[in-house]
Amino acid sequence: MTKVGIKRVVIEVPENLRIPPGELEERLRIELALRLYEKGIANLGQARRIAGLSKWDFLELLARERIPIRYGEEELREDLEVAKKLAERARKQRY
16 A cells, blocks of 8 residues: 655634534535545545545445445555455464
8 A cells, every 4th residue: 555645734714604613623524525535536545534534434424425435446455455464463363
């Protein structure tokens, strides 16, 4: 899996949004992740990391939002890499 850099972005939003102040950052991260994924700008892994959610929580969110899931080569590679690591860990624990 290729490591990529992280960029921090600061945005200004009106104070009177109908979002409780304690939920603002999380809500904006989730909304951004959903839209970037929906438009094909971010893949599943990128979008779920932006949202700060596990893969399964993000998949559930996509289902609730009725956003179709795209599963491409990159997602397959990531899943295979995780499966290999889990298999190796399980093998080491047996011995």
